[in-house]
Amino acid sequence: MTSAEKAKSEPLVDLQRLVVSVRRRRRLWLATALVGLIAGGLVALFLPSPPTAVAQILVIHPDDSPTDSGTLMRTDVAVLQTTKIANEALKKLNSIQAPEEFLKDYEGLGLTNNVLQLTVKGKSADEALARAQAISDAFITEYIARNQAAAAATQKALLDQRNQTQNELTTIESGIVTEEAKGRNANPAQLERFYSRRAELNSKISDYDGRAQEAGIGTPKVAAGTQIVDAPRILPHSLLKTLATDAGIGFALGLLAGLALAAVASVVKDRPVLRREISRHLGASVIAQLPKPPRFLRTSRAATRRQRVAVTLVRAVSQERGSVSVLDLGAREVTAALAVDMARELAEKGPVSLVDDLPKVKLRELAGEGPVQVLDRGDVPMAGKERRIGVGSIEPGTAWTDLEFLGKETILVVQTGYANTEWLHTVARQLADRRIPIIGVVVVDPDPRDHTDGTLWDGLHTALRGRAGAVPERKVSPKPVEMFPRERKNGRHPTPYKRAKELGNADQPTKRFAPVSPDNAEAL
Numbered sequence: 001m002t003s004a005e006k007a008k009s010e011p012l013v014d015l016q017r018l019v020v021s022v023r024r025r026r027r028l029w030l031a032t033a034l035v036g037l038i039a040g041g042l043v044a045l046f047l048p049s050p051p052t053a054v055a056q057i058l059v060i061h062p063d064d065s066p067t068d069s070g071t072l073m074r075t076d077v078a079v080l081q082t083t084k085i086a087n088e089a090l091k092k093l094n095s096i097q098a099p100e101e102f103l104k105d106y107e108g109l110g111l112t113n114n115v116l117q118l119t120v121k122g123k124s125a126d127e128a129l130a131r132a133q134a135i136s137d138a139f140i141t142e143y144i145a146r147n148q149a150a151a152a153a154t155q156k157a158l159l160d161q162r163n164q165t166q167n168e169l170t171t172i173e174s175g176i177v178t179e180e181a182k183g184r185n186a187n188p189a190q191l192e193r194f195y196s197r198r199a200e201l202n203s204k205i206s207d208y209d210g211r212a213q214e215a216g217i218g219t220p221k222v223a224a225g226t227q228i229v230d231a232p233r234i235l236p237h238s239l240l241k242t243l244a245t246d247a248g249i250g251f252a253l254g255l256l257a258g259l260a261l262a263a264v265a266s267v268v269k270d271r272p273v274l275r276r277e278i279s280r281h282l283g284a285s286v287i288a289q290l291p292k293p294p295r296f297l298r299t300s301r302a303a304t305r306r307q308r309v310a311v312t313l314v315r316a317v318s319q320e321r322g323s324v325s326v327l328d329l330g331a332r333e334v335t336a337a338l339a340v341d342m343a344r345e346l347a348e349k350g351p352v353s354l355v356d357d358l359p360k361v362k363l364r365e366l367a368g369e370g371p372v373q374v375l376d377r378g379d380v381p382m383a384g385k386e387r388r389i390g391v392g393s394i395e396p397g398t399a400w401t402d403l404e405f406l407g408k409e410t411i412l413v414v415q416t417g418y419a420n421t422e423w424l425h426t427v428a429r430q431l432a433d434r435r436i437p438i439i440g441v442v443v444v445d446p447d448p449r450d451h452t453d454g455t456l457w458d459g460l461h462t463a464l465r466g467r468a469g470a471v472p473e474r475k476v477s478p479k480p481v482e483m484f485p486r487e488r489k490n491g492r493h494p495t496p497y498k499r500a501k502e503l504g505n506a507d508q509p510t511k512r513f514a515p516v517s518p519d520n521a522e523a524l
Helices: 003-009 015-024 026-046 071-080 083-093 099-105 125-180 188-225 239-269 275-282 299-317 332-347 363-367 400-405 421-433 485-490 496-503
Strands: 052-058 106-110 115-121 227-234 286-290 323-329 352-356 373-376 387-393 409-415 438-444
Touching: 015 026, 015 239, 026 239, 052 125, 071 106, 071 115, 071 125, 083 099, 083 125, 099 106, 106 125, 115 125, 115 227, 125 188, 125 227, 275 286, 275 409, 275 421, 275 438, 286 299, 299 332, 299 409, 299 438, 323 332, 332 352, 332 363, 332 387, 332 409, 352 363, 363 373, 387 400, 400 421
Parallel strands: 286 438, 323 387, 323 409, 352 373, 352 387, 409 438
Antiparallel strands: 052 115, 052 227, 106 115
């Protein structure tokens, strides 16, 4: 798979990297959650909820039926939350508050088809009770008046229909009297029609009278039945319950905000946190890992782990004489201590000195008095059998031209999530330009759940498989030689590789490596 195909196959957002980055920023979202918890508790203490009064009203509907799905009660709740009811209640309270603002202080809820619950807030308990009573009275008064007006309008319409029918009946009676006065000359068919119509009109008049009486009877029933069944009362207020509720809400909101902020920061900053990403961007394999150095406890355990890693690194660099550098990227203390441990291991086999070019770290104090000598860069030329370990930094602001004086090869100590992808590419490019091969990368403070492979399989010269010694270079003979005698004798044209081999200009092979038994089992 080519690099272009790899770029196309990579997702826009790596979920594993996102989860690891968010987990590494746990201080951020835990801090925001704690701030939200404290803020919620302070709100409950210093901004308590206002006193709340509750009242229940029994509402009688003239058109109520067992099959009603609550439409009538929803209508009553909607009417309750109108400016008309609010204005009437404010008049009873002698308040100058705007009805629109007053509507925000109370709400209605239909408990059943005939029971309405009213919830009212006030600045004090007495004010909340007074508001609940005024709103209840205003609603009952408006509801009864509305039903009375509807019943009166229905009764008037029925009586008007009855009067019209009565007038028509009077006309029919007159026609019957006129026709009967003719005696034998009366028309029997006409009289039959008059009699039939009179009976029909009498039935209509009786029906209108009954319906008008029923319409008048329903209004007193509604007026007598609609009333306050549960007088306004103050809801009990528990400080502990309110404190726990507000604190829980603040904790949840703070946690969500912190997680969102951590996720956005992980995507925007683009700082590799997985071993495979660090290996790919630096172009070198991860050969060891070290936990974050403890501040108070377990210092001996961390020192033991660091010494084991130092033994592994010494085995990698002890095959050949020369200088090697340990370069830091975000973990100065670990880098200095690791270099000192490596120097002490190498001191058992011969003279070793440390070249201190690491800022803000006292390397001499770490090395102490012993066989390891700490020098400044350029102090004394290196002796024939002396091994030197240069300790430097590759953080932003590094003098790249000075790195080649620290060592011909290098080991990078990289803090996880410290540098972004662009800077890792810069480090790899600068080291390649100065022909400083990277033996491997030591990752500091990796994620404990990171099981990705940090081995680079593309190049043998960047894989830590031990040192078998470099193949000796072929020297070019100064004497003139005959060019390709065998091929010319046989009449064949020489291949480019054979031509380069004869000339001594063939590319020198990379260093071959033999297996190294790793002591850092946790990293490999």
